[in-house]
Amino acid sequence: MLPLSLDDLLVIGGSVTIEGAGEDGSPLLVRDLDVRLSRLTTAGAADQDMAFAVEMAVYGTLVYVTGQPRGGGYAVHVRARGLDAAALLRDFSSATVEGPAAAVAGIERGRADVDVDVLLAAGHALASGYVKLAGAVATLPVPGAPRLRSTAASVAVDGFDLAAGTGRITRIDLSEPSLSLPVASAHHALAALAEALGGRPGLLVRRVAITDGALTLQGEGGVRLERLQLAAQVLERRADAPWSVSARVALGADAEVSVDGLVTRDLRSVDAITRLQRVPLAPWRALAGGWDARVSFDGRVRVVASEGETLATAVGQAQLDEVSASSGGGFRAERIALTIKRLGWPMRDVVFDRVVLTRPAFGPAALATWPASMVTNGVSVVDGEMRAEGARRALHRVDLDLAADGIGGSARLKLSAATDSGRVDVDRVVSATGAAATVGVPIDLLAAALDEAARTPDTPSALPAAAFQP
Numbered sequence: 180m181l182p183l184s185l186d187d188l189l190v191i192g193g194s195v196t197i198e199g200a201g202e203d204g205s206p207l208l209v210r211d212l213d214v215r216l217s218r219l220t221t222a223g224a225a226d227q228d229m230a231f232a233v234e235m236a237v238y239g240t241l242v243y244v245t246g247q248p249r250g251g252g253y254a255v256h257v258r259a260r261g262l263d264a265a266a267l268l269r270d271f272s273s274a275t276v277e278g279p280a281a282a283v284a285g286i287e288r289g290r291a292d293v294d295v296d297v298l299l300a301a302g303h304a305l306a307s308g309y310v311k312l313a314g315a316v317a318t319l320p321v322p323g324a325p326r327l328r329s330t331a332a333s334v335a336v337d338g339f340d341l342a343a344g345t346g347r348i349t350r351i352d353l354s355e356p357s358l359s360l361p362v363a364s365a366h367h368a369l370a371a372l373a374e375a376l377g378g379r380p381g382l383l384v385r386r387v388a389i390t391d392g393a394l395t396l397q398g399e400g401g402v403r404l405e406r407l408q409l410a411a412q413v414l415e416r417r418a419d420a421p422w423s424v425s426a427r428v429a430l431g432a433d434a435e436v437s438v439d440g441l442v443t444r445d446l447r448s449v450d451a452i453t454r455l456q457r458v459p460l461a462p463w464r465a466l467a468g469g470w471d472a473r474v475s476f477d478g479r480v481r482v483v484a485s486e487g488e489t490l491a492t493a494v495g496q497a498q499l500d501e502v503s504a505s506s507g508g509g510f511r512a513e514r515i516a517l518t519i520k521r522l523g524w525p526m527r528d529v530v531f532d533r534v535v536l537t538r539p540a541f542g543p544a545a546l547a548t549w550p551a552s553m554v555t556n557g558v559s560v561v562d563g564e565m566r567a568e569g570a571r572r573a574l575h576r577v578d579l580d581l582a583a584d585g586i587g588g589s590a591r592l593k594l595s596a597a598t599d600s601g602r603v604d605v606d607r608v609v610s611a612t613g614a615a616a617t618v619g620v621p622i623d624l625l626a627a628a629l630d631e632a633a634r635t636p637d638t639p640s641a642l643p644a645a646a647f648q649p
Contacts, residue, residue, distance in 0.1 A: 258295075494519055560578065
C-alpha cells in the first residue's frame with residue numbers, strides 16, 4: 180500500500196460506458212459526469228466512512244446523487260427532474276420484481292421527478308421519498324396486461340424494501356387515470372390488482388387517491404365509468420384493518436354512484452352507504468332478469484365475494500324510473516317507489532315495507548313474471564292499465580291499495596278500475612297462508628287481485644276460494 184492520504188477526489192465533465200448494460204445489450208453511456216469523493220476529516224484510514232457527491236446527465240437529464248454513512252448503514256440520496264423513467268427501468272430492470280413494484284417496472288412512458296433516500300443496511304435497500312410521473316403509461320401486472328394511462332402519478336414510500344417489495348407505501352396519487360378492460364375478464368383483473376396492492380404479506384399501502392378517473396368495460400354489456408373521484412386509506416390500528424373508502428363516479432350524462440364505507444384489503448367484502456342516481460339497468464340486464472330501468476337508491480349495501488360466489492344485501496329507499504320488461508307480453512311503468520327492508524341477491528330474498536307503482540301498463544301474462552317478494556306495510560297502484568288477453572278484459576285507470584293489517588298475513592284490498600262496459604270496485608280482506616303469513620303479505624296477492632278483477636262474469640276464477648274473504 181502506498182503511503183498516500185487522499186482527502187478529496189474531484190472529476191469534472193467525465194463519461195462512463197458500461198458495456199452490455201443498456202437495452203438489448205447495447206452499452207449504457209453516462210455523460211457529463213461530475214464526481215466528488217471526500218473522506219470525513221475525523222475518520223481513520225480503515226473506516227468505511229466515504230462520503231460522495233455526483234452530478235451527472237442520464238438520458239439527457241441531470242441527476243444528483245450524494246452518499247454518506249448513516250447509523251449502521253449507508254444513505255444515498257437521489258434527486259432528478261424530468262428523468263426518462265421508461266428508459267431507466269429498461270436498463271436497470273429486475274426479473275424478480277413483484278407486488279406494486281411490478282407496476283412500476285411496467286412503465287412504458289413518462290417523465291419522472293425523483294427525490295428519494297435509499298438506506299443500504301443489513302443487506303437491504305430501504306427507500307423513503309417520492310416519485311412523481313407526468314404523462315404516464317404503464318402495463319399492469321394483472322391478467323391481460325392492460326395499459327393504465329395517467330396525466331400525472333405519484334408514489335410516496337417510507338422504508339420500502341426495493342428488492343423484496345415490502346414495507347410502507349404512504350400514498351399513491353393518480354390524476355386523470357384511464358383503464359380499459361374486457362367485461363368477461365374485468366373481475367379477475369381487478370381482483371389481481373387488489374391482491375397486488377393489499378394482499379401481499381409485509382406490504383402496507385396507506386392511502387390511495389384518484390382524481391377524475393375513467394374505467395371502460397368493453398364488450399357486450401359494457402359500461403364506461405367517468406369522473407371517478409376516490410379517497411381510500413387504511414386504518415393502522417390492527418394488521419387486518421379495512422380500507423375506509425369514499426368514492427364518486429358518473430355513468431353517462433345524468434347517472435351517478437357514490438359509496439362511503441369499509442372495504443376489506445382484498446376487495447372481497449364491502450359494507451357501505453350507497454347512493455345511486457338514475458343508474459341504467461341495461462348493462463346488467465342478465466343479472467336483472469330482463470328488466471330495464473333507471474335506478475335511484477339511498478341505503479346500505481353489503482357485498483361479499485367468496486369461493487367464486489358473490490352475495491349482496493341491501494336496505495334503504497329505491498326508485499325505478501322508465502321501467503320496462505319484455506317477458507310475459509311486456510311491462511312498463513313510469514315509476515316504481517320501493518322501501519326495502521331486506522333484499523338478498525342472488526337468492527332473491529326480498530321484503531319490502533311499501534311499494535308504489537305509478538302508471539304501470541301490462542298484460543295478464545306479465546303478472547306471473549313479477550318477482551316473488553313480501554310486503555310488510557302495503558302496495559299501491561296509481562293510474563294503471565291492464566290489457567285484455569284471452570278471457571280477461573282490459574282494466575283502465577286502475578287504482579289499487581293493498582294495506583297489511585298486521586294480523587296473520589291478512590290485508591285490506593281496495594281496487595277501482597274502469598272496463599270497456601262499466602266499472603269494477605273491490606273492497607275486501609285477503610289473507611296469506613303458511614310461513615309467508617309470519618313475514619307479511621305476498622306481493623303475489625296484488626297480481627291475484629288484478630287477475631280476478633279482469634275476469635269476465637262468466638269466466639270462473641282460478642284463485643283458491645280461501646284467498647279472498649268478503
